[in-house]
Amino acid sequence: KSTRGHHGNVQPFSDEDASIETLSHCSSFSDTTSVADEGGEASEDTAQEDFQYKLKGFIDSTVDKSAKTRQGALDGLKTAMATRILYEFISERRMTITDSIERCLKKGKGEEQRAAASLACLLCIQLGSGIESEEVFKTLKPIFKNILADGSANIQARQAVATSLGLCTLVAEDDILDVQATMECFENLFTRSYARMDGTCPSINPQTSQLHTNSLLSWALLLTICTPNQLKDILCKHLPKLPRLLESEDVNMRIAAGETIALLFELARDVDSDFEFDDWDALCDKLNALATDCNKHRAKTDKRKQRSVFRDILKAVEEGDFQSExxxxxxxxxxxxxxxxxxxxxxxxxxxxxxxxxxxxxxxxxxxxxxxxxxxxxxxxxxxxxxxxxxxxxxxxxxxxxxxxxxxxxxxxxxxxxxxx
Incomplete structure (x- = not known):
């Protein structure tokens, strides 16, 4: 079961995703202070030991022969890392966990690969930027890139890897030129969703569209750490073409494209306050049409979600405005x-x-x-x-x-x- 989050993406992790079965293994995931209130520090220490014992069990189970057991172990580790700070525990075992992620990515099927890709991100989030996460990422990056580029690989695995590779690169990549190379991997995918020059859209199934959308969002994330020189190149090469994604049949792709365009305008104006875009009028017309979309062929909920977001995107492009939250x-x-x-x-x-x-x-x-x-x-x-x-x-x-x-x-x-x- 997967839950849909922002943009309708399949979220790699949500607390609703952790199955009842997984959570039954994790009964001590609740905060240890409630235990401490009753029995003082001794109870807290015991709860901590129990918790670590369960985590060690999950790490051991990631190499189990049973796919169901491996999946449960990956989910258990994901839940723990998402809800607690476990730096010291994880730091001591990071290579063991990395080896398990590598094995599950290479030998597992779709759901297991997806869980492993998400766990890689949570591992980097726990370790933070530095040599430890860089080592983890050096091991996993070639596997991520192989899955992403392999048209015959499981589509759910490719979708998850598209998202995970973006965040792992943000946290753990130590070379800005390698960031650029990874961005090109994402470009190879989302550019396939561009409308053709005659305005018609390529025929893309919803699963592949989700892969392209995830790739675009990861590409946009990496724009935030590009150098000014790289940004100038990207603006010349991609900003004239990105509006062609606004023609997509997929509402999530249209929204991701709009938000990426708004982000590019913001970054361009940060580098050069007098930044101007040649097709500005045509782009604003297109954004305005999406902000007031009354296309009868589109679902009401899609239109409502789209109109709200595109009003903000139009303000960003026209006025450089952002709706703070x-x-x-x-x-x-x-x-x-x-x-x-x-x-x-x-x-x-x-x-x-x-x-x-x-x-x-x-x-x-x-x-x-x-x-x-x-x-x-x-x-x-x-x-x-x-x-x-x-x-x-x-x-x-x-x-x-x-x-x-x-x-x-x-x-x-x-x-x-x-x-x-």
Whole structure:
């Protein structure tokens, strides 16, 4: 069973996905503090030991002969990593877990491959950016790329790999030129959904369309870490053609294409505030048509979802505007105030599901990505005393995020000769 998340993508992880059978193995996934209240620290230690014992059991079971047992073990590990910070436990066993993921990707069937691909992302999210996740990714990247490029491979596995390869690259790729090579793998797929020059659309089945959509969203995620020079090349090469994806029969592809176009305009204007696009009027007409779509052949729910998103996309292209959204977690809040931030947040949330608020509070790597500083464990009274006005907080978040993006671009520029590619 799979649940549909943002854009209707099949989410690699959702807490609803973990079957009852899997969760029965994970009865101690609930917070250990409830146990601690009753019996003090000894009970908490016991609960922690039980939990780690179960995790070790899952790791052992990933090499079981039974596909059902392997699948349950992968799901159990996914649930644990999505809902807890397990850095030390995982760090000691990262190569063992990587070997299991590799074996399941190579020898498993669709669902098992999908679970293994998702687990690879959660492993990188737990380890954060650095040598440990780089080692994991060096092992898995060639396998991911082989599955993605193999037209005869299981389509669900290819869809999952398209999403996982994007996020693993964001977290763990240490070479900006390799980021570019991975982006080209995604381009090889989503460009097949382009409408032809005569306006007709290629005939693509829904499963393949989902693969192309996932590839486009991963490509868009990697746009957020491109150097200014790379961005200039991409704008010349891809921005004139991307609007051809807006003709797609698939509502999820139309929305993903629209959001990617809005993201590209935002990034282009960050590099050059006077950025102009030759086919701007034609693009705005097309976006406006989708924002007011009354095509009788389309489902009502699809049209409603599409119209809402395309109103925001049209504002982004016409006015450089973004509809901000506040995310609250614990005693803190974060503003999603740009297309860059939205694409990044959506990408992480796709893997950790309802554990996102917990990771925003406690995962140092994710807090670093969103410039939230070290984990804060303050009570609500302290927080009230520290409160600043909503407007000031928005300005601070916005400035901090832009500063980080610019610093990151400069840092990446230093790691490579940034002459024309």
């Amino acid at each position: 506040a995310i609250r977690f614990g005693t803190e809040r974060m503003t999603i105030d740009s297309w860059v931030r939205k694409r990044t947040y959506d990408a992480f949330r796709e893997f950790v599901g309802s554990g996102m608020n917990y990771h925003l509070q406690a995962n140092e790597f994710i807090r670093d990505v969103f410039e939230l500083g070290p984990p804060m464990l303050v009570d609500s009274a302290t927080m009230k005393a520290m409160k600043i006005s909503r407007f000031e907080r928005h300005l601070h978040n916005s400035a901090a995020f832009k500063a980080r993006t610019k610093a990151r671009s400069k840092f990446r520029d230093k790691r490579v000769d940034v002459g024309e590619f």
